[in-house]
Amino acid sequence: MTNKIQKIMKYIKFIYITLLFVGAVEAQEETISKAEAVQMALENNYGIKIADNNLKISENNKSIYNSGFLPTLTGNAGATYNLDNSEVTFLPRLMLDPITANGAESSRYNASMNLNYTLFDGLGRRYNYKQLKEQYNLTELQARETIENTLLQLFGVYYNVAKLSEDVSLMNQSLKISKDRLERVQYQFEYGQINKLAVLNAEVDVNNDSINLLNTQQLLANSKRDLYVVLGKTEVPNFSVDTLVTFSLQSDKTTLFEKVKANNVTLQQLEKNILISDFQLKSNKSGYLPSIGLTGTYGWNKNNNNSTSQVTTSVNTGLSGGINLTWNIFDGGSTRTRVQNAKINVDTQRLQKQQVELEVNRDFNNAYDDYLNKLFILQTQEKNVQTNTDNFNRTEERFKLGQITSIEFRQAQLNLINAKNAKNSAKYDAKLAELEVLQVSGDLLNTDF
Template sequence: MNALMLAVALATHATPVSLEDARARSRDNVQALTAALQASSAEQDVRASRSSLLPQVRFSAGASLNYIGPQRSYNVVPVEGGGFQQLQIDTPEVRYPFFNLGVTVSQLLYDRAVWARLEQSGAQLEALRGEATEQQDTSELEGINRFYSLFRTQATIQVLEANVRRSEQQLERARALFQAGRVGKAEELSALVNLGNDRIAVVSRQSQLATDQARLSTWLAMPGAEAVEAVDPGVLTQAPAPAPSLEQALQEARTRRPLLVALRQRLRVAELQESIANAGYLPRFSLDAGYQRTGPEPSVFFGQPARQNRVNGGLSISWDLFNGFSTQAQARRAEYQSRVAELNLQQSERELEGSVRQSLVALQAQIVSAELAEANRKAAADALVLAEERFNAGVSSTLEVRDAQLKLTQAELTLLENRINVEIARFTLMRAMGTLAPGEAK
């Protein structure tokens, strides 16, 4: 009764989660959203880089009140007959306002470094987008693993519960045969002990069920205390689909794996850093224009627009003819970083090929194992039927039935494990190929 209450408590109000729901929710979990926000932040870096190429307009206006206290000064003035003398001058205090209005416009005409930074920020954005998609794939695969872990536990409990029912039936047969005087009391007691052990096995799995529920719900950004139930994806009733060829898998990986997209853009970022560094050898041109209006009196400043105006404009060039070999050092450093990015890309391509092949071989092996497990399950089921017939005929013992029963249960659990492993291996291969989400990568 306690075991039944525990099972009911775990199943009550459980929220059903399908495989597709788990995949979709995993692509929007915290890790994936964080990577997407970083990519969105890089979009603003592109706008900031572009701003340097647009006209820069500044407006300024102000008004002030100035006070000059009493002053004494000496001026040198000529005198009759020749010579000079110092004349003392005392001026009273004075207060006067001052107004100013100005507009300046500057437009960069040419600076190779600015254009290269704009290209670089675009490449950086594409790299972060690739990394965000890569993180989405990683999160999705983790969600798939957690979904199948929960489904495996649920299905395992169902297999063990079916074994309990078989043990109950065996106990009923043993009691009936004992009452008919065809077997001894030991057969009934043995069947009773077997039933108790099978019920213990079911109860022991309940804690694992709660663990798997919590792992899946928290990964999908659901309340950790919420019970969830993995909806049967139907894989146990279907034969595994064949694995793709190695050539097809490698071709898909080279063109669609988001990691490679990101690394190629990282290489582009490094190459553009070379252009930025080499821009130090080139001149920079800009155009400046300005308008300013100042005046000490409101009547003049506001009432006589034709006065107090000043307009200026000009074309400027700047060229670092020599800066202590700083440009050369920066260009060399950028060249080395570009080479590092290229080596990383080449190594990642090699590792990707190895990962794809490894995942493909693992999938092929799991498919073969699932086929063998299915054959074993059929043989174990036939063996149990035969053992039960022999027991009912009174020519065997509960021990023989129990052995066949345990072998069938083990065969069913092995088939379950291998069939789920086929699906996990398939999704792992899809992750390596970059085909988890349709239309990924370029």
């Protein structure tokens, strides 16, 4: 062998040892299934955690303690101290001597409990309470939308990891074929059957396949880091994923469209917004009606008077209660303005729903047609892989017999690799298109991934 060929062989051995090491590491990696990835995202994804906190706040807001239906009870207490110089002069007819007191002390103490309860406020708090409940339902839908979007993001990255994993496997196969070819043409060159150009071409192909493999491995490592971000994990990614893809969409287009109208999360949120706006309108109308309230007080008062007073100490305790009615007969038109604006807001919410219904219908039709197209492309690519596999096998046999050139063999090899790559891309594209259809139809969270 020439020195150059020996260097090539050493380089090939280095690549071979490196790939064996990578294969050993991959064998130790844990496999994250799709179900496990979903569970990790639901537990650790920061967007989902934030949505859960918002839901907890909304649950607190719809509590009876935030409704205005419960009474209020307040306590008050106070103390006053006086130090006075006093001079008291009586009426002449009383025939009493004046009284002078320097540094006379007096004090007063009081304590009370006050109870207030609104019997009727024009039904305002009733509709406010209903509004808070619907706001909680809306927050639930917003949390569901966050989960759906996170799952779409998750599987976008998950299937990218799966595709790149299969790409690495294909690159390994291609590199092995190129190394075998290089070894064969080296022997042929040594025995004078071919010229040096064939060896150089085989060497270039080995180098290109090695570079492609290393680049694909780097893309795979980057994609695994992206997946860990979605999963909310911080450790160094060392895992593999499930590359098996199954399609679960079985309903026909008409059935799916009925699900869109009933279950689409965007349309359901708009329904809640209409209800909330309607309750706000009714709450504003309560400003036209009177409010009736109950008050009750239990009080204690003690006075320590100075020496100029005829009564030195007095203590009073008592219970009082009352009912009051307040009717804002005319407030300058502010209630009327609020009611008119609330009516406009209800109308606006209904118009927005009509607009979004058109957009959702469009999105569903686009997603469904895209899914069918990608399924057809997948089926075509699978046939294309079979055709290119048969062509490569025949080409390889003819190459071993010396009936075709290495360039023709390389072209058949590239055609097969490209066909397998295209099939893998079509497989994951079709699966993601299916998930888009399920998300629009509101059935994504009911799917067995």
